[in-house]
Amino acid sequence: MKRFFAFIFFMGILGAVGLGIYYGMTILEKEPPFIRLNSDSFILGRNARIDASVKDGGAGLREVSVFIIQDGQKTLVDTKTFPVKRWWKGSATKTATIDVSFSPKRLGLHDGDGWLLIAAEDASLWNELKGNVSTLKKKVTIDITPPFITVISSTHNIKVGGSGLVTFKVNEPVQEAGVVVGTHFFRSFKGAKENTYSTLFTVPFPSDKKKTKVFIAAVDMAGNKQKRGFYYRILPFSPVKDTIHISDSFLMRKMSDFSQYLDIETDDLLKVFLYVNNKLRSQNNKALLSHCQNVSSGPMWKGSFKALPNSARRASFADYRRYIYKGKEIDNAYHMGIDLASIKNAPVPAANSGKVVFAGDIGIYGNTVIIDHGAGLFSSYSHLEEFTVSKGDTVEKGTIIGKTGITGLAGGDHLHFAMAVQGVFVNPIEWFDKKWIYDHIQKNL
Numbered sequence: 150m151k152r153f154f155a156f157i158f159f160m161g162i163l164g165a166v167g168l169g170i171y172y173g174m175t176i177l178e179k180e181p182p183f184i185r186l187n188s189d190s191f192i193l194g195r196n197a198r199i200d201a202s203v204k205d206g207g208a209g210l211r212e213v214s215v216f217i218i219q220d221g222q223k224t225l226v227d228t229k230t231f232p233v234k235r236w237w238k239g240s241a242t243k244t245a246t247i248d249v250s251f252s253p254k255r256l257g258l259h260d261g262d263g264w265l266l267i268a269a270e271d272a273s274l275w276n277e278l279k280g281n282v283s284t285l286k287k288k289v290t291i292d293i294t295p296p297f298i299t300v301i302s303s304t305h306n307i308k309v310g311g312s313g314l315v316t317f318k319v320n321e322p323v324q325e326a327g328v329v330v331g332t333h334f335f336r337s338f339k340g341a342k343e344n345t346y347s348t349l350f351t352v353p354f355p356s357d358k359k360k361t362k363v364f365i366a367a368v369d370m371a372g373n374k375q376k377r378g379f380y381y382r383i384l385p386f387s388p389v390k391d392t393i394h395i396s397d398s399f400l401m402r403k404m405s406d407f408s409q410y411l412d413i414e415t416d417d418l419l420k421v422f423l424y425v426n427n428k429l430r431s432q433n434n435k436a437l438l439s440h441c442q443n444v445s446s447g448p449m450w451k452g453s454f455k456a457l458p459n460s461a462r463r464a465s466f467a468d469y470r471r472y473i474y475k476g477k478e479i480d481n482a483y484h485m486g487i488d489l490a491s492i493k494n495a496p497v498p499a500a501n502s503g504k505v506v507f508a509g510d511i512g513i514y515g516n517t518v519i520i521d522h523g524a525g526l527f528s529s530y531s532h533l534e535e536f537t538v539s540k541g542d543t544v545e546k547g548t549i550i551g552k553t554g555i556t557g558l559a560g561g562d563h564l565h566f567a568m569a570v571q572g573v574f575v576n577p578i579e580w581f582d583k584k585w586i587y588d589h590i591q592k593n594l
Contacts, residue, residue: 194371209240310354486567515556
């Protein structure tokens with residue numbers, strides 16, 4: 150029995166020693182916290198942000214503080230403390246993300262160089278109960294002055310649905326610049342001179358010209374934003390009203406091709422048409438315009454754009470179409486391009502120089518080719534019987550890219566030609582006019 154109690158006593162002593170060693174290694178550990186900055190930018194603007202990760206796998210974190218040092222003065226930005234409920238266990242917080250947003254201006258800081266200082270203290274009782282402390286110091290630039298925008302071009306008259314261009318200069322490098330039209334942002338491309346930018350933009354159709362606001366916006370490398378108004382004049386545009394009669398023969402000829410797009414099977418060809426003319430049209434417009442978003446370069450085009458040779462215009466841009474079936478109006482839609490008809494399977498030339506960004510089928514538009522002309526300007530060619538170019542091909546003005554046809558929703562052989570500026574349809578007719586291009590685009594460049 151004495152041996153048993155002696156064994157129990159010994160094991161108790163051993164356990165206490167082991168427990169003491171365990172907690173001692175935790176609470177008296179000497180390893181300081183590890184600090185890592187998660188941001189690659191060290192320019193602090195009006196709305197600055199510090200993103201860092203702190204880790205301590207021993208006693209855990211007790212406190213992390215962020216400071217900015219400028220002109221020898223240390224300014225506290227933020228402090229985070231972590232509870233230590235049981236001193237012999239340390240802190241339960243082993244890792245923490247320090248994500249601090251602040252205004253340097255409100256802290257009394259000014260433009261110029263400074264230092265970011267992050268100090269982290271763990272919950273160890275080492276160092277006379279003060280714990281282990283680590284610091285990270287990084288040189289930063291404080292920039293709280295928004296960029297200054299100077300408008301260079303002078304005449305900006307633009308129709309609803311038409312195109313325009315403005316050129317401006319910014320007094321410092323920017324990460325983003327462009328023109329805001331209502332809810333649309335049109336990105337700039339760089340000019341030949343330093344910190345000079347040009348933006349091709351449109352007032353989307355339909356828009357209320359009295360309510361639409363247009364201004365230049367720029368964001369500098371520190372994230373400071375600036376807006377600048379400029380003189381412009383929005384001219385009205387009145388689309389043509391058109392009536393299209395839907396016949397049973399048209400439904401029989403074309404709608405069987407589109408039944409695959411419906412969510413449900415139906416023999417009602419009129420129902421198929423209404424689905425195609427509404428939901429599918431909307432989906433296809435988005436699909437087509439998704440290839441017309443980028444500002445890949447400055448202008449690649451040269452002079453005026455080339456229309457389908459020897460063709461007659463069958464429909465205009467933004468025509469308001471009323472669809473009539475057996476004497477009743479069944480639907481309506483805007484026609485966001487122009488229809489050009491020539492001979493059957495007429496050769497289709499590229500309207501101007503550029504790069505092919507799409508060649509394939511797009512629902513109601515059938516076989517379609519889209520060309521990027523630079524500066525955010527694109528042209529598209531639809532209802533083609535066939536196309537002879539591929540994505541990535543470079544074409545010159547007049548290069549044959551395919552032949553006209555009746556693919557998609559076309560009722561007869563023709564070319565549906567459309568143009569877009571950064572994902573917004575624009576009136577192509579303007580771009581056929583050499584004088585208009587000079588007065589509204591080239592002069593402003």
